[in-house]
Amino acid sequence: MRVEFKDIHKYYGRVRANVGIDMTLEPGRIYGLLGENGAGKSTLMRMLAGHTEPTRGRIFFDGKSPQGFNPSLALAMGVGMLYQDPLDFPALKVWENFRLGGKKRDRKQVLKRLQELGDRFHFRLAPEEKVGELTVGERQQLELLRLLDLGVKVLILDEPTTGISVRQKEMLFSTMRQLAKDRGRTIVFVTHKLAEVEELCEEVIVLRRGKLTAKLPAPFRPDELIKLMFGSEQKGTEADQRRHHPAEKNFIQLESVQLLGEKYTLEDISLGIRPGEILGLAGLEGNGQELLLRGLAGLARVMKGRLIFDGQELQGRPYLTFRRSGIHFLPAARLEHGLFPDLSLNEHFHLAFPPQNGGGHKLLPEEGLKTFSIQAKLSTSARALSGGNQQRLLLALIPRKIRLLLLEHPTRGLDHGSGQQVWSHLLERCRQNTALLFSSADLEEIKDHSHRVLIFYNRQLVADRPTSLMSVEEMGRLMAGEGRAV
Amino acid sequence: MLSTARLGSALGRLAASLFLSLIFTTLILLIAGAPPIDTLIILFAGGLGSATKLAQTISVWIPLVLCSSALLLAFAPGLWNIGIEGQIILGAIFAAGFLRPFAAGGSPLILAGALLAGMIGGGLWAYLAGALKTWGRVHEIFGGLGLNFVALGLTLWLIFGPWKRPGVASMSGTEPLHPSLWLKEFEGLSLSPVSLVLALMAIGLVIYLLRSTRWGLSLKAVGQNPEAALLFGLKPNKRILESMLACGALAGLAGALQVVGVYHRLLPAISSNYGYTALLVTMLASFRPQFIPPICLFFAALNVGSIQLPLQLKLDSSLNGVIQGVLVLSVFLVHGLEDHFRLRRKKK
Numbered sequence: 001m002r003v004e005f006k007d008i009h010k011y012y013g014r015v016r017a018n019v020g021i022d023m024t025l026e027p028g029r030i031y032g033l034l035g036e037n038g039a040g041k042s043t044l045m046r047m048l049a050g051h052t053e054p055t056r057g058r059i060f061f062d063g064k065s066p067q068g069f070n071p072s073l074a075l076a077m078g079v080g081m082l083y084q085d086p087l088d089f090p091a092l093k094v095w096e097n098f099r100l101g102g103k104k105r106d107r108k109q110v111l112k113r114l115q116e117l118g119d120r121f122h123f124r125l126a127p128e129e130k131v132g133e134l135t136v137g138e139r140q141q142l143e144l145l146r147l148l149d150l151g152v153k154v155l156i157l158d159e160p161t162t163g164i165s166v167r168q169k170e171m172l173f174s175t176m177r178q179l180a181k182d183r184g185r186t187i188v189f190v191t192h193k194l195a196e197v198e199e200l201c202e203e204v205i206v207l208r209r210g211k212l213t214a215k216l217p218a219p220f221r222p223d224e225l226i227k228l229m230f231g232s233e234q235k236g237t238e239a240d241q242r243r244h245h246p247a248e249k250n251f252i253q254l255e256s257v258q259l260l261g262e263k264y265t266l267e268d269i270s271l272g273i274r275p276g277e278i279l280g281l282a283g284l285e286g287n288g289q290e291l292l293l294r295g296l297a298g299l300a301r302v303m304k305g306r307l308i309f310d311g312q313e314l315q316g317r318p319y320l321t322f323r324r325s326g327i328h329f330l331p332a333a334r335l336e337h338g339l340f341p342d343l344s345l346n347e348h349f350h351l352a353f354p355p356q357n358g359g360g361h362k363l364l365p366e367e368g369l370k371t372f373s374i375q376a377k378l379s380t381s382a383r384a385l386s387g388g389n390q391q392r393l394l395l396a397l398i399p400r401k402i403r404l405l406l407l408e409h410p411t412r413g414l415d416h417g418s419g420q421q422v423w424s425h426l427l428e429r430c431r432q433n434t435a436l437l438f439s440s441a442d443l444e445e446i447k448d449h450s451h452r453v454l455i456f457y458n459r460q461l462v463a464d465r466p467t468s469l470m471s472v473e474e475m476g477r478l479m480a481g482e483g484r485a486v
Numbered sequence: 487m488l489s490t491a492r493l494g495s496a497l498g499r500l501a502a503s504l505f506l507s508l509i510f511t512t513l514i515l516l517i518a519g520a521p522p523i524d525t526l527i528i529l530f531a532g533g534l535g536s537a538t539k540l541a542q543t544i545s546v547w548i549p550l551v552l553c554s555s556a557l558l559l560a561f562a563p564g565l566w567n568i569g570i571e572g573q574i575i576l577g578a579i580f581a582a583g584f585l586r587p588f589a590a591g592g593s594p595l596i597l598a599g600a601l602l603a604g605m606i607g608g609g610l611w612a613y614l615a616g617a618l619k620t621w622g623r624v625h626e627i628f629g630g631l632g633l634n635f636v637a638l639g640l641t642l643w644l645i646f647g648p649w650k651r652p653g654v655a656s657m658s659g660t661e662p663l664h665p666s667l668w669l670k671e672f673e674g675l676s677l678s679p680v681s682l683v684l685a686l687m688a689i690g691l692v693i694y695l696l697r698s699t700r701w702g703l704s705l706k707a708v709g710q711n712p713e714a715a716l717l718f719g720l721k722p723n724k725r726i727l728e729s730m731l732a733c734g735a736l737a738g739l740a741g742a743l744q745v746v747g748v749y750h751r752l753l754p755a756i757s758s759n760y761g762y763t764a765l766l767v768t769m770l771a772s773f774r775p776q777f778i779p780p781i782c783l784f785f786a787a788l789n790v791g792s793i794q795l796p797l798q799l800k801l802d803s804s805l806n807g808v809i810q811g812v813l814v815l816s817v818f819l820v821h822g823l824e825d826h827f828r829l830r831r832k833k834k
Contacts, residue, residue, distance in 0.1 A: 299716075319716065319719075320719055320721070323719050329717060331713075332719070336711075336713075336719065337714055337717070338712045338714050339711065339714055339715055340706075340707050340710035340711050340715075341710060341711065342710055343703075343706065343707060343710055347703055347706075347707075349720055350700065350703060351700075351703060351704065351707055351720065352718060354700065355700075397718075456834070
């Protein structure tokens with residue numbers, strides 16, 4: 001289907017989300033949509049998917065511009081969107097959710113279809129499991145399968161590669177290519193990752209401050225794209241790459257630890273962590289890294305083995321003991337699990353920093369906003385913050401004296417600039433001897449920042465090696481269960 | 487803090503809801519074959535018409551304010567404490583039980599003891615519902631509802647069993663208290679100054695706790711996001727139990743005041759459904775403390791006025807409950823419609 005945007009403007013009050021967008025999307029092509037957070041990508045795509053109407057201008061589908069365009073009409077016309085936060089039904093079972101909006105089928109047919117599609121992408125989804133119990137990545141997979149089943153003609157993917165393995169990504173990409181070439185589907189791929197655009201897209205659309213700055217065919221020059229996105233060339237992360245050396249002695253020791261999660265157990269983990277050390281956790285979602293982070297935070301039960309922190313055995317102790325020992329955990333779903341949506345920033349600061357144990361380290365809320373460049377007022381509610389500001393707020397709320405930081409996807413959904421800010425803060429903390437464990441779906445991020453990489457496959461720790469001895473390709477292979485760790 | 491604009495829109499909503507419920511009520515009255523205007527006049531004049539009636543209204547206002555303030559504490563961490571009805575009853579039982587050894591009379595100190603006993607009784611009953619939730623994974627609505635029935639059964643058993651009046655066990659309750667254990671009333675009015683002061687203190691205390699203390703902020707945080715509250719080290723389960731305990735204590739105080747200040751004995755219907763009414767009040771107030779006193783006054787006036795309905799118009803006084811229910815539903819309708827139109831406007 002051919003999609004034409006004709007002079008699209010979208011204003012929210014005085015905020016100009018999109019200004020005069022003119023472009024045509026041809027069938028059978030894969031487009032990359034690039035832009036910083038707040039550049040207007042989501043607004044543009046939300047209009048395409050019928051969630052909101054343009055203030056001015058029209059969108060034409062094969063020359064037609066339907067009246068009263070809305071999401072169900074969009075879907076009926078073949079426009080489907082895979083959201084970063086999947087629109088699904090936590091109370092339903094996987095197969096029930098999959099059936100929604102699709103053809104009339106009985107349970108058996110649904111299971112068969114789900115199996116077929118799942119096999120094609122190597123997505124392992126248990127049909128009887130509740131959607132609410134899936135991880136974010138698994139829910140994205142489910143939603144993707146559902147859209148493909150509905151036979152959408154224009155597929156919008158909002159950062160779809162978050163939370164899936166390199167192998168799965170390759171399969172997803174080849175499917176995208178197949179859908180575009182053989183079936184004439186139009187694919188719009190919204191992303192922050194230049195490498196993925198280079199790998200997959202035939203054409204790139206760059207937005208900056210609501211305006212279309214470029215629409216270029218492949219091959220792309222990354223430095224040129226960065227310039228188009230940000231206005232001026234930005235230095236790479238190499239600048240703050242002078243990696244510091246962690247201390248010599250382990251202060252955390254895991255001895256044959258078995259962790260009990262909500263859905264699975266992680267067996268026989270032995271591991272030492274040194275002060276100031278940065279460990280990157282790579283693995284498909286649901287393969288163990290989430291559980292290790294939660295276990296170290298005191299949020300998952302240690303069934304066997306010993307977890308020693310500064311000579312003290314912490315297994316079996318409550319979460320607050322872990323917290324008081326200086327362990328801090330930040331979950332991937334920031335607003336859902338990490339913040340209080342309707343409380344103000346000021347209230348968040350008050351909750352995080354009790355006045356009685358300020359101990360000379362009392363961080364004034366105003367200072368917090370400035371230090372972490374959170375672009376909001378103290379009276380703003382957390383719900384109203386952008387993803388980047390939410391993550392900066394969470395960082396600002398970390399107590400000063402922390403020994404071990406545990407982060408899930410520290411830069412997921414953030415633009416390049418915000419991501420760099422997050423990392424410069426984290427590295428500063430690590431230089432002051434805080435150890436950091438983080439999980440990420442972005443292997444480059446792990447390669448760039450960690451001293452050691454831990455790789456999880458099939459709910460086991462399959463490799464624990466210095467990052468310098470491992471290439472991104474090798475990480476990908478291990479994550480996908482190919483090859484053996486030495 | 488509440489901005490003037492938001493306060494204005496809240497008042498606007500309230501006015502729209504009142505108007506809507508007036509229309510519905512009129513319709514219901516027409517269907518019931520009652521003269522709508524006369525009925526409404528009796529309902530309101532009946533509660534506010536004279537000093538005696540006003541005093542009566544205020545004596546209903548007191549338990550309503552106590553219970554609504556109590557519920558604000560429970561709603562802060564997101565608890566639907568429907569068990570408040572049983573907590574009032576337990577407060578009454580504990581107060582009556584505490585006073586049993588003093589059949590020959592006692593000092594004001596004993597009276598204070600009875601009020602404290604009532605708070606403990608209500609608090610324990612609420613704590614039980616809280617413990618069922620945090621340890622037993624029983625939702626507080628079901629736990630509370632169950633405990634309400636147990637509380638009601640307990641009063642009946644006491645009144646017809648161990649605490650029955652010598653010779654005659656009846657629905658009219660236990661043996662009246664010795665007059666020295668009755669709360670003093672304003673001269674010539676059935677209204678106790680002590681109760682009034684306690685109710686005013688309760689709402690003041692709740693506003694202070696929720697607005698200005700870290701404890702109140704923690705409660706709100708738990709209500710907003712229990713998982714994040716856990717990560718912040720706010721001990722969500724402990725906060726839930728504390729808020730239930732505090733809520734139950736205030737409800738128990740209301741129950742104790744019904745015993746020593748109003749009925750001077752334990753009755754089977756000692757709670758007068760004030761707990762359920764307070765739930766309606768709190769929802770009607772959109773959980774904002776500043777709206778609690780006026781809305782309680784409105785409900786209390788309706789309550790007292792409705793007593794006149796059977797006398798003057800031969801209508802059943804349960805009409806009052808219908809009107810209160812219609813009012814709450816109207817508020818929800820106005821809220822819902824407003825949200826709907828706001829979304830539509832946003833989309834435009």
